[in-house]
Amino acid sequence: DTGVSQDPRHKITKRGQNVTFRCDPISEHNRLYWYRQTLGQGPEFLTYFQNEAQLEKSRLLSDRFSAERPKGSFSTLEIQRTEQGDSAMYLCASSAGQNYGYTFGSGTRLTVV
Amino acid sequence: GQQLNQSPQSMFIQEGEDVSMNCTSSSIFNTWLWYKQEPGEGPVLLIALYKAGELTSNGRLTAQFGITRKDSFLNISASIPSDVGIYFCAGPDYSGNTGKLIFGQGTTLQVKP
Numbered sequence: 001d002t003g004v005s006q007d008p009r010h011k012i013t014k015r016g017q018n019v020t021f022r023c024d025p026i027s028e029h030n031r032l033y034w035y036r037q038t039l040g041q042g043p044e045f046l047t048y049f050q051n052e053a054q055l056e057k058s059r060l061l062s063d064r065f066s067a068e069r070p071k072g073s074f075s076t077l078e079i080q081r082t083e084q085g086d087s088a089m090y091l092c093a094s095s096a097g098q099n100y101g102y103t104f105g106s107g108t109r110l111t112v113v
Numbered sequence: 114g115q116q117l118n119q120s121p122q123s124m125f126i127q128e129g130e131d132v133s134m135n136c137t138s139s140s141i142f143n144t145w146l147w148y149k150q151e152p153g154e155g156p157v158l159l160i161a162l163y164k165a166g167e168l169t170s171n172g173r174l175t176a177q178f179g180i181t182r183k184d185s186f187l188n189i190s191a192s193i194p195s196d197v198g199i200y201f202c203a204g205p206d207y208s209g210n211t212g213k214l215i216f217g218q219g220t221t222l223q224v225k226p
Contacts, residue, residue, distance in 0.1 A: 091156075098212040104148075
């Protein structure tokens with residue numbers, strides 16, 4: 001297992017377009033997290049899955065954002081009608097149970113122009 | 114709410130020097146984590162601390178869990194150029210039982226060869 005994979009690594013999109021990111025966690029990890037990181041800041045929690053159930057969403061996650069984890073394996077994060085303020089690094093992480101030392105992917109850098 | 118404050122915000126040191134950085138909070142934490150992030154990559158876990166007063170090493174890195182449970186320290190001895198990056202402290206968000214983390218704003222380390 002090569003760790004947490006995220007695709008794409010970089011995405012440039014025009015304002016108003018929809019984008020979708022994919023995360024493949026470590027196979028035996030049942031918990032999956034999405035974080036967002038802007039320049040000069042630490043990662044901020046967006047949402048969390050335990051297996052296929054989405055158990056918590058941050059207030060940062062407006063109704064333009066949706067995340068899924070079908071069958072408890074990979075996850076997707078979709079942003080509809082992107083805005084310039086959505087430009088950030090989107091990080092995915094996974095863990096086995098409530099293990100705080102989870103493993104992050106390399107992230108998807110989104111630029112909205 | 115829970116917040117983590119890191120200092121210093123940035124450091125520029127000479128190769129071979131020792132480095133010390135810290136993380137403080139007004140809230141008590143039962144777990145402290147230290148991550149390192151290199152440009153264009155996700156954070157990588159360096160050290161996890163689970164008990165007040167605990168001192169844990171990982172190679173040239175040593176971290177301590179403060180006895181008040183409101184702070185933690187990370188030391189790097191004999192710095193080398195590959196130590197360059199942003200160092201984040203993190204702790205559990207106790208507002209829910211989800212395993213999500215709160216991150217500090219990071220300490221940026223630059224090492225001059």
